[in-house]
Amino acid sequence: MISHSRRHCVVELQALPSRIGQIRRIVSAQLRHWQLDPLIDRAALGVTELLSNVHRHAQPDKTCVVEIELRLGRLTVSVIDSDPRLPVLRGAPAGPLETSGRGLALVEALSEAWGVRERPDGPGKVVWFSLTAAPAPVAPTLPVSIVARPAREPARTVVVGVDPATVPAALPVPAPVAVRPG
Numbered sequence: 001m002i003s004h005s006r007r008h009c010v011v012e013l014q015a016l017p018s019r020i021g022q023i024r025r026i027v028s029a030q031l032r033h034w035q036l037d038p039l040i041d042r043a044a045l046g047v048t049e050l051l052s053n054v055h056r057h058a059q060p061d062k063t064c065v066v067e068i069e070l071r072l073g074r075l076t077v078s079v080i081d082s083d084p085r086l087p088v089l090r091g092a093p094a095g096p097l098e099t100s101g102r103g104l105a106l107v108e109a110l111s112e113a114w115g116v117r118e119r120p121d122g123p124g125k126v127v128w129f130s131l132t133a134a135p136a137p138v139a140p141t142l143p144v145s146i147v148a149r150p151a152r153e154p155a156r157t158v159v160v161g162v163d164p165a166t167v168p169a170a171l172p173v174p175a176p177v178a179v180r181p182g
């Protein structure tokens with residue numbers, strides 16, 4: 001189910017790998033609609049990490065809700081699931097050969113703020129991050145200078161029809177004359 005209003009968008013889904021790419025595209029499209037193009041990469045990466053965590057860790061199922069909200073110059077992206085276990089940011093960074101364990105550290109690095117809270121309406125949690133939202137720059141409009149000049153009538157063109165058979169072959173061709181606008 002997808003619902004959205006001018007400043008709020010909610011998508012309910014199963015956090016499966018095939019759906020994560022779709023959610024990235026939905027988030028990107030919504031941010032373009034809100035003219036927040038500079039935030040697309042960070043928001044899409046952050047929501048991917050949070051959904052990947054739901055896919056890997058959430059129990060009993062992978063059902064979750066992604067919510068993006070633009071309020072008072074701040075974009076907040078939240079992922080809500082039914083697993084009551086709260087995620088923990090690793091104290092030590094993941095090693096270079098480890099294939100997981102960087103998700104929350106990445107969310108922390110790309111956002112201005114992030115956090116976790118228990119769901120007030122039942123079991124589960126909300127993991128969120130926020131970004132300062134500034135609309136995409138609009139190309140400045142430059143003033144157009146208009147200079148008034150008197151209008152001149154265009155030169156009249158005279159078309160003469162000539163039968164080529166009546167023209168002698170050795171007529172001299174006049175040299176072109178340069179005309180200067182006056």
